[in-house]
Each structure stands twice: as C-alpha cells, then as structure tokens.
Amino acid sequence: QTDTKNEPICAFPFTAKHYDPDTTEPISSGLQSLEELLSWKRSEANPFNVATVPLANREPSLASTPHRTLVSHDMMGGYLDDSGTTKFPLTFDPLTSLPLRFLQGAESDAPYVFYHWQYIDVFNYFSHNTVTIPPSVWTNAAHRHGVIVLGTFITEWTDGGKMCEVFLKEEESYRAVADRLVQIAHCYGFDGWLINIENPLGETAVKNTPLFLRYLTDQMHERVPGSMALWYDSVLENGQLKWQNELNPSNRVFFSACDGIFTNYNWTEQNLEGMKAYSAAQGRLADIFVGVDVFARGEVVGGKLETNKALEMIRKHDFSTAIFAPGWVYESIPDKNDFRKEQDKFWSLLSDFLYVHRPSSPLPFVSSFCQGAGTSLYWRGQREVDRSWFNLDAQELQPLYYRETLEGEGWLRTQGCPEDAWSGGSSLLVEGVLPSMLSKVCARIFSLQVPLSSRVFVSLIYKPSPGVTVSLELKTADATLCTHRGVQDIPSDSIEPVALTEDHQLMRQFSQSCGQWNPDGWTVRCSQLELQGCALRDVCVSVQRDGGDKDTPFKCRVGEIMILDAESLSVPPLPVQSVCLYDVVWLRGANKLNLNATLRWRYPAQLVRHFLVYWRRLRGPDPRIPSGKLALIGRAYCPLFRVTELTVPEPPGLLELVVEPVSREGFRVPESQWGRRSLSYTEERTDQS
Secondary structure, X not given: OEOOOOOEOOOOOOOHHHEOOOOOOEOOOOEOOHHHHHOOOHHHOOHHHOOOOOOOXXXXXXXXXXXXXXXXXXXXXXXXXXXXXOOOOOEEOOOOOOEEOOOOOEOOOOOOOOOOHHHOOEEEOOOOOOEEXXXXXXXXXXXXXOOEEEEEEEEEHHXXXXXXXXXXXXXXXXXXXXXXHHHHHHHHOOOEEEEEEEOOOOHHHHHHHHHHHHHHHHHHHHHOOOOEEEEEOOEOOOOOEOOOOOOOOOOHHHHOOOOEEEOOOOOOHHHHXXXXXXXXXXXXXXXXXXXXXXXXXXXXXXXXXXHHHHHHHHHHOOOEEEEEOOOHHHHHOOOHHHHHHHHHHHHHHHHHHOOOOEEEOOOOEEEOOOOOEEOOEEEOOEEEEOOOEEOHHHOOOOOOOOEEEOOOOOEEEEEEEOOOOOEEOOEEEXXXXXOOOOOEEEEEEEEEEEEOOOEEEEEEEEEEOOOEEEEEEEEEEEHHHHHHHOOOOOOOEEEOOOEOOOOOHHHHHHHHHHOOOOOOOOEEEEEEEEOOOEEEEEEEEEXXXXXXXXXXXXXXXXXXXXXXXXXXXXXXXXXXXXXXEEEEEEEEEOOEEEEEEEEEEEOOHHHEEEXXXXXXXXXXXXXXXXXXXXXEEEEEOOOEEEEEEEEEOOXXXXXXXXEEEEEOOOOEOOHHHOXXXXXXXXXXXXXXX
C-alpha cells in the first residue's frame, strides 16, 4: 500500500497478542510467566496501553499524607470490558446511513465504573497473571485525579514457588526481574508495583527477597519519581508462607526494604495496637496499609456494607488502609442498573474515614462530569448515539459525590445522572430540599488547587428546576500560601461571578469559538473575573430560593463547568501534524472488504478534549465518480486510533482518513488545521494482507 505521494506507509511491528484476533481491536493483557517477563522488549510494547495522562500534582502530596487510602481493583479476574476491546458490530447513523463507531471502548449496558477518585491515593490493578499491567484507561483516569497506579507481580502455588527459586537464586537473576518490572512501568506510564509472593521460599530465595525489594524500590524511585513498591503480607523471613495480618518481627525485613506493607485481612484490634507500639513502625505508620476485604472472607472486622467498621478502627490507630475488591458492590447486586446507587451508598458509608485530596493542574479547568460510561453519548446537549458504552478514557475530572443533612427537614445530595448530559455520558445532579430557615444552600462539588490567571473566563451550563436560582460560587486563596502551607487550613475568599451580557467582548469571542449550537433546554451562563495571585480551592453550586419561606424541593443538572484564562479565547488553534498509518490489515467478510489500520499523529495532549476520526472515498475507480462525504468512524482520546472493520469500496480504490481535534474548551478547530492521510489499494495488495 502507498499514499498519494508514493511514499511507503509507516511500518511498525504488528504484535498479534496486543490485538483481538477477530477484529484487530487493541486489547490489554498481562504477562503469564517468568520467561515472558524476561523476554519483554520495549520495542514490542503495546502502544495502545501506554498511559497518556501525566500524574497530576495534588495537595497534600502523597509523601506528606498521614492516612493513605489504597484501592485494589480485583474485579472478577481483571481485563474485562476495561481491556479496551470493542466486541459490538458497526451500527448505522440513521441520518446518514453510514457506518459509525463512536468509541474505542466496550459496549456495556451497566459496567463497573470507579469515580470516587478524590477519596483515594493509590490504585492497584490486580489480577492473577504473573505480571499485571494496568490498562491505560485506568492509569489515565487515576492520573487525572492525582492518584498513583500500581501493577501487580504475583507468584502462587507450586509453579510460583518454582519461579521464585529460579529468579531469586542470585543477584543477577533477581536484578534482571526487577529491571524488567521497572522498564514495564516506565514504558506504560504507571507508578509502581505490589509484590505478592504467595508461596513458600527456600533458604536462598528468602535471603535474596529483601535485596530484590530494595533494588526494585530504588530503581523505581530513580526511573519514576513519586513511584511506590509495596510488599504483601504473606511470607515470613524464614520462608514460610504464613499470613500475619500485621507488621511484626517475622516480616519486618521486607517492610524495611520497600515503601510499605499491605497486610492480610484477618486482623483484630489487638494486631493494630501491637503494630502501633512496634519499634519498626515508628515514623512509618502511613506506610502500613491495613488490608480490608470488602467480600468479608474469613474472620474479619466489617466488610460488605459494614466496611466502615474496619476503616473506623484502622484510622483510630493512625494507619493507612488498603480496600481490597470494592467491586463487591457490583458483583453482589442482581440488577446491575442499580450499580451507581449502590456504589454511592457504599462510599458514603466510608466517607467519614476517607480524606479528600486536591488535584492540581493549570488552567483550563473543564469538567462535564462524564464518568466514562453512559446509556447514550451526548455532545453539547444533543444525543449523538443512543446506545450504552464504556470507556474510562472519556472520564472527566470527577466531583465529590455525597449526601448532607441540612437544618430541619432539609438535605442535599450530589450524584451522577446518565439520563441527561451536556457532553459524554452523564451530568451532575444536585438535588435536595432547601429548608424554610435557609434562603440558599451551597454544594461543594470540587476541591482543587488550581493557579488562576489575572483574567478568568467562567462558563456554567445547567438545567434548574422551577422556583430556584442557580449560580457558581468559587473559593480562592492566596497562591503563595497554598504553595507553602501545604495541608494546613488556608483562609479563602468566596466569589460569585457576575454574568456577562451577550455583547461583551469575551462573550463574542466565546460564541465565535463555539460555532453554532442549540442549548436545547440548557442554560449557559458566562462570567469574567479579574484576580491577582489567586488559586482556586473550591467550586460550589449555589441554589437560592426565588421567594417564599417554605421547604423547597429542587433539582439541578449541571452539564459542564469551565474555568479558563480569558486570553486563551483569542489564541489560534494548532494544526494536526505527522499523520501516520501503519499495521494495515485487510479482512474479507460476506461480500465486503474491511480495512483495519492504526492512525498516529502529533498534537499537544493538554490542548485537546478528544479527536474525531473520519474517512471518505476520494475517487473512482471511474474518475467521473465524485469523492464521498466525510463519515465519522469514532472518537480518540489520545493521538492514536485503531480503525477496525471499516467497510470500504472494492479495489482499486483511494480513500482518506481525517483527524479533527476538539479543544479542551470544546471548540472545534477549522478544517484547514485537521490532519489527513490518504491510502490507495489494489486487489493484489488486499489479497496479500
């Protein structure tokens, strides 16, 4: 295959294990053996599993957080819908009758989605593969919220024992394993490892295990700043497999060699008291992650809907916690459509013992509250696709989800609303009862640490119920104090932005950038703020009664909040560059020819919300036949997209693939700045693929 300039299409190695054998859709997977780990090469890594979202700064920093919270995923074995595989067939847009695949994700009516990120500090993707490499969608979602991600290295049973005897027999062999683990984490963009040895170790192997842990930890810290290596409480210093449910003299040698320990789950308060007094724990209580099995297997404190009892006891003794398998919420309910309600209930029970951290990223701050899944896909308030979908890469920065009791009979709740959205799969529903003794209530929906420019443009898109007025309330603090005082309480000022008129210069620039749109029931309220040396700390939604003094039920769907440097409204967009096409595979079906290929391009990730990928037939073979119209293939959330099962005209043919960036602010880029790549093909070439 060649392009129109007769230049070869970019050639990259096509590693079959990274793709679904039927569709060539990219998938995530782990490594199954020591041999596979040691033979791993960066040149053969899965490009679709490389995380593209850098770890956001946060306040307080992980190092200074006294009570950390780790979540270990362990969801039904791992690598399910979140692996990136799309199994559903192409559907047709009723308006154009052209094939339309809207996401590079999975079709799932009620997927397991995690969105309580601001409560946790560490996310561990767990499976029983020897080496569990977190799917990039999880790493991207976690990093967006300032949460680090750990993969898992596990050995089990007889085969695990044999493996350990091989790689822990000498310095050269254990360093080779550690080096590969460090290279894998660095390549795929995650932040460390949970080391889980669940088999007995021989004399030499157990002697070398602390050396392996220390070497791995040091190398991870050097290669990936802010990374972490944790040891699971399983093997003793004499090599015996015996879970201790605590840190004690029998396992301290492993704890001393790495960043912390994840204890087994069958502890009692006596274990916690003993650990707190133990000399090896002094100064490192935050590095002891007391395990909590949400399934409540064995003799445990709490679990299931009483997991809060375990957390209360753990926090009482000043330890960190590792919440294992919170997917119990999903697995235990018969009707998966009730998942969001049950998920919110579970985390609300834990909320008194969890600590909110503040993600910190520069402007623009944008969230449409999309949780990375939905029963429909929306764009600017319009339903673009009426079908269930799941893709964590689409997850926006998540708000705080909670319920609060107000005076009298009043209450306030925030929750995701998949029934209606401005962009993506859900909006934020702020609802409750405004009690008679209050004229307004303020719902804190984001805790942040975002430096603000001197002139800020604010956009709020919402749908209020009758009888109330809705506005934004921003809480700001001196940026210098925020930087230097860290976790201490910082005095803040509340600002209620005043709406701009339609003829204001910024409104004209905003409208011009947005192009034509129809809010269709949504209210769009834009404001300007002039500040000096401030940082945004909290974003609140204020709901005020329009009149009267009776208890007032209310609902408000918040579709999007956007806060940006006003100067950015006049910055011209950048063009898509270096569009490359490779891994081309032709597949013949029933009387049709399908194109499968990978597109890669260059565009600054921090400037874009997503990309739209199109195709069209350029001409012929009869030159009198005009070129076709652009047809949407799907959305990409990084400068990489796998075109799969795209039915194209019979050869000979010439087609074009087109990439349109959509900015973080949701602005479309002029067509002259889109990226393009053409592909010519003949019968001879497609037969050979």
